[in-house]
Amino acid sequence: MHYDNVAPCYLGGLQLMLEEEGYISQEVPCFKEWLWVMAYPGIKVSTAEARAILPAQYRRQDCISHGRYLAGFIHACHTQQPKLAAKLMQDVIAEPYRTRLLPGFADARKAAQDIGALACGISGSGPTLFAVCDDSATAQRMADWLKNHYLQNDEGFVHICRLDTAGARLLG
Known part of the structure; x- marks a missing residue:
């Protein structure tokens, strides 16, 4: 089971996966003002x-x-520094390699920067990408760009959302 997928859905919000000694x-x-633009191509x-x-091995750096x-991202979240947290949302382990599996990702990342998104990255192993925005106008501009340039076919979609901090619950 991939707890990294299950835990946020079940528990809500952001979850730091530990899988250590019963934890x-x-x-x-998380930051309630953040809007997440999700795009499945x-x-x-x-x-x-x-x-x-x-790769089987990574450079020490x-x-x-x-x-x-x-560590900086977790600290920024705990001290409520959204700009710092967004700046530290950088994946130097998987993203540099996985981007070649995602047509248009480099252009989407550049567009996110130009549009004013706080961060942009790959969701999980891809191909969904996310862009974090701190206002609805920026999120809508990002969503529009992704609809027009990142989606590859009619199965693709773009959605603007906030993190569900409540997790799984019985409705109705």
Whole structure:
């Protein structure tokens, strides 16, 4: 089971996956003002393919950077520094390799920067991407750009949402 997928859905919000000595995950404070623009381009990328493209070994500097970005992001979330948290949302471990599986990702990242999104990255192993925005006008501009340039076919979609901090619950 991939707890990294299940825990946020079940528990809500952001979850730091630990899977250590009985601790599966810990809640990380999130930013209520953030809008998440999610774009599924309509193409398939298997998790196995996305894992296979990763190197068996990484450069020391990439590992150090990854730890620094993650620790800084968690700190920024706990101290409610959204700009710092967004700046530290950088994946130097998987994203540099997986982007070649995602047609148009580099252009989408550039557009996100030009439009004013706080961050942009790959959701999981892809092909869905996310852009984080701090106002609805920026989120809508990002969504419009993605609809016109990132979607590959009629199966693709773009959705603007906020993190569900409540998690799974019985409705109705």
